Amino acid sequence: MRERGYWLALAMSRIEKRFAALKAESRAGLIAYLVAGDPDLDTSTKLFEGVAAAGADLIEIGMPFSDPMADGPVIQAGGLRALQNGMTLRKTLALVRHLRARDADTPYVLMGYYNPIYRYGAEAFAEDAAAAGIDGLIIVDLPPEEERELADPAERAGLDLVRLATPTSDEHRLPTIVKRASGFVYYVAIAGITGTRSADADNVHRAVSQLRRFTDLPIAVGFGIKTPEQAAEVAKAADAAVVGTALVDRLAQNLDSAGKPKPGLVDAVLADIAALASGIRTVRK
Amino acid sequence: MQTPNTYRAGPDPDGHFGLYGGRYVAETLMPLVLAVEEAYNAANADPAFKAELDYYLKYYVGRPSPLFLAERLTRHFGGAKIYLKREELNHTGAHKINNVLGQVLLARRMGKRRIIAETGAGQHGVATATACALFDLPCVVYMGATDIARQQPNVFRMKLLGAEVVPVHSGTATLKDALNDALRDWVAHVDDTFYVIGTVAGPHPYPAMVRDFQCVIGDETRSQLHEAEGRLPDTLVACIGGGSNAMGLFHPFLDDPSVRMIGVEAGGSGIATGKHAASLNGGLPGVLHGNRTYLLQDDDGQIIDAHSISAGLDYPGIGPEHSWLNDLGRVEYVSITDREALDAFQLCSKLEGIIPALEPAHALAHVAKIAPALPRDHLLVMNMCGRGDKDIFAVADHLGVKL
Numbered sequence: 001m002r003e004r005g006y007w008l009a010l011a012m013s014r015i016e017k018r019f020a021a022l023k024a025e026s027r028a029g030l031i032a033y034l035v036a037g038d039p040d041l042d043t044s045t046k047l048f049e050g051v052a053a054a055g056a057d058l059i060e061i062g063m064p065f066s067d068p069m070a071d072g073p074v075i076q077a078g079g080l081r082a083l084q085n086g087m088t089l090r091k092t093l094a095l096v097r098h099l100r101a102r103d104a105d106t107p108y109v110l111m112g113y114y115n116p117i118y119r120y121g122a123e124a125f126a127e128d129a130a131a132a133g134i135d136g137l138i139i140v141d142l143p144p145e146e147e148r149e150l151a152d153p154a155e156r157a158g159l160d161l162v163r164l165a166t167p168t169s170d171e172h173r174l175p176t177i178v179k180r181a182s183g184f185v186y187y188v189a190i191a192g193i194t195g196t197r198s199a200d201a202d203n204v205h206r207a208v209s210q211l212r213r214f215t216d217l218p219i220a221v222g223f224g225i226k227t228p229e230q231a232a233e234v235a236k237a238a239d240a241a242v243v244g245t246a247l248v249d250r251l252a253q254n255l256d257s258a259g260k261p262k263p264g265l266v267d268a269v270l271a272d273i274a275a276l277a278s279g280i281r282t283v284r285k
Numbered sequence: 286m287q288t289p290n291t292y293r294a295g296p297d298p299d300g301h302f303g304l305y306g307g308r309y310v311a312e313t314l315m316p317l318v319l320a321v322e323e324a325y326n327a328a329n330a331d332p333a334f335k336a337e338l339d340y341y342l343k344y345y346v347g348r349p350s351p352l353f354l355a356e357r358l359t360r361h362f363g364g365a366k367i368y369l370k371r372e373e374l375n376h377t378g379a380h381k382i383n384n385v386l387g388q389v390l391l392a393r394r395m396g397k398r399r400i401i402a403e404t405g406a407g408q409h410g411v412a413t414a415t416a417c418a419l420f421d422l423p424c425v426v427y428m429g430a431t432d433i434a435r436q437q438p439n440v441f442r443m444k445l446l447g448a449e450v451v452p453v454h455s456g457t458a459t460l461k462d463a464l465n466d467a468l469r470d471w472v473a474h475v476d477d478t479f480y481v482i483g484t485v486a487g488p489h490p491y492p493a494m495v496r497d498f499q500c501v502i503g504d505e506t507r508s509q510l511h512e513a514e515g516r517l518p519d520t521l522v523a524c525i526g527g528g529s530n531a532m533g534l535f536h537p538f539l540d541d542p543s544v545r546m547i548g549v550e551a552g553g554s555g556i557a558t559g560k561h562a563a564s565l566n567g568g569l570p571g572v573l574h575g576n577r578t579y580l581l582q583d584d585d586g587q588i589i590d591a592h593s594i595s596a597g598l599d600y601p602g603i604g605p606e607h608s609w610l611n612d613l614g615r616v617e618y619v620s621i622t623d624r625e626a627l628d629a630f631q632l633c634s635k636l637e638g639i640i641p642a643l644e645p646a647h648a649l650a651h652v653a654k655i656a657p658a659l660p661r662d663h664l665l666v667m668n669m670c671g672r673g674d675k676d677i678f679a680v681a682d683h684l685g686v687k688l
Binding site: 065066067068069070072073076080083088089090113114115116117118119120140141142143145146163164165166167168169170173177188191192193196 | 299307308309310311312313314315316317455456461462464465468469472473475569570571572573574575577580582584585586587588
């Protein structure tokens with residue numbers, strides 16, 4: 001007879017396993033966000049291939065959308081670059097299949113907006129995303145009131161639909177948000193769009209402890225975290241810190257005037273991820 | 286699809302018109318959207334709110350707007366009797382002010398001290414800036430850089446009225462991007478800001494709320510035509526960008542089966558060219574700007590640019606209630622090209638002494654198509670939803686005239 005832990009591990013999702021492992025290591029995780037296909041599919045593929053090795057514990061893969069209304073200028077530009085170079089949702093799923101074949105363990109979460117998924121078909125999308133090796137979805141414009149048509153197929157496909165809590169989520173709103181939450185809860189640390197201001201450490205600590213009264217799930221904090229120091233600060237309270245804009249910005253700094261990647265692009269972005277990962281590892285919990 | 290007992294009961298409590306509508310916004314905005322709904326329901330139930338709005342509509346806007354028998358157009362077409370609902374005579378020159386006053390009064394009730402709005406042609410921006418001047422509220426208007434270039438008179442008017450006009454360079458720098466940036470502003474100013482949406486779109490309760498504020502158009506038309514002709518109209522025609530002037534005219538008549546209704550979308554260079562703004566005639570259902578509705582989009586679900594000579598119709602979506610009425614077949618939706626609208630623009634100016642905005646020129650171009658074949662006792666009401674002063678530069682340009 002195998003021991004109980006083996007069977008438990010089999011039933012656990014990659015996301016659960018990864019947060020359990022982080023807990024065992026007494027540290028928070030780093031979630032790195034990049035846009036699929038930014039600036040082009042080749043460069044983006046090379047980048048994503050290196051993200052886990054550089055120290056990211058979980059990877060958020062942005063699905064480009066023409067009208068990303070929760071994103072600031074930096075991520076808007078990243079999505080636009082990807083779309084202009086022919087990225088589509090189908091190509092994003094193909095990229096995920098490629099990455100999953102090389103890495104069986106790192107959790108992948110798709111982040112984006114609902115319309116491309118609706119056009120694809122929510123049911124078909126959930127099945128195809130799960131088959132490609134996706135573990136979770138973060139859909140910015142799909143609040144609990146509208147989530148059912150994706151949440152049901154996602155649940156059947158074994159995908160976590162990650163719910164978002166924000167500075168406007170009070171004790172009346174939080175129960176609605178966490179009711180069907182799975183995987184982890186994403187705390188949006190600022191009232192605003194991505195990459196525009198820095199999260200305030202005290203507010204984040206307060207919000208995370210309030211959130212823990214409503215959910216036992218791990219809590220990741222994102223929006224407004226740019227430096228290894230900020231990531232370390234967030235890591236004291238949260239189970240993971242999400243960094244996106246700073247990485248997409250570094251990528252953009254390594255494009256030439258024609259928008260083509262300069263030779264050092266991949267290394268520059270991965271070096272930032274490594275620095276963020278060591279920042280987070282300075283905090284023992 | 287089953288025919289409902291009434292077409293006027295929507296949306297359901299969650300803001301859906303059948304498949305359409307809803308509240309597809311970032312979680313940060315959900316509590317705000319719910320608060321607007323709660324405040325609007327309370328205001329609706331308060332006679333004092335209605336009395337205050339009616340006061341400003343009468344003494345500030347100049348309502349009721351006349352229902353004018355356009356005799357020369359009627360003779361010219363040689364068929365249906367053409368009435369124009371003169372919304373262009375409202376203060377600020379369009380129907381937009383009806384809705385803006387309602388929303389700004391609601392914002393005051395809610396204690397919100399900062400107003401934001403998006404604008405395409407600039408009519409909604411001007412109306413919002415006007416109401417904000419009247420009530421001493423700071424006003425920020427988001428406007429696509431492309432639209433700013435083709436609507437300079439309205440940009441200057443907004444600035445005269447004390448509003449800050451923020452040029453939007455993101456995306457394609459038109460109305461849809463102005464909406465995106467207004468939503469981005471709202472997310473970043475959750476405590477003090479009220480977002481005044483200019484059409485019957487956006488997250489619930491906006492489509493229903495804007496419709497309710499615009500229903501004054503149809504309600505007045507109903508009683509004015511009754512006074513003039515002693516009966517209901519036979520056909521209503523209105524242009525559609527987001528669809529607020531059309532919804533305001535149509536909605537009070539939806540449950541009168543004898544009344545035919547036609548919404549006129551902007552066909553740009555023609556639907557077949559792909560360069561148009563006709564979401565119903567050339568789009569598919571999708572989710573954008575807080576609601577599910579017909580959208581111009583590609584196979585991947587990316588939103589496609591709209592194209593129209595009229596900045597006010599140049600939007601890749603349409604209000605969700607129109608999508609619902611389209612699927613039910615209660616309202617017909619057709620399209621008119623830039624060329625046809627330009628012809629109607631000139632025709633109306635010469636025959637009636639009314640320079641229409643390019644938006645209602647689309648409606649008139651469709652009237653020109655159907656009126657000749659209709660009997661002389663057929664009563665047709667067209668919504669003259671805005672005046673054309675703002676468009677003379679663009680029209681001169683298209684006609685090759687140097688001003």
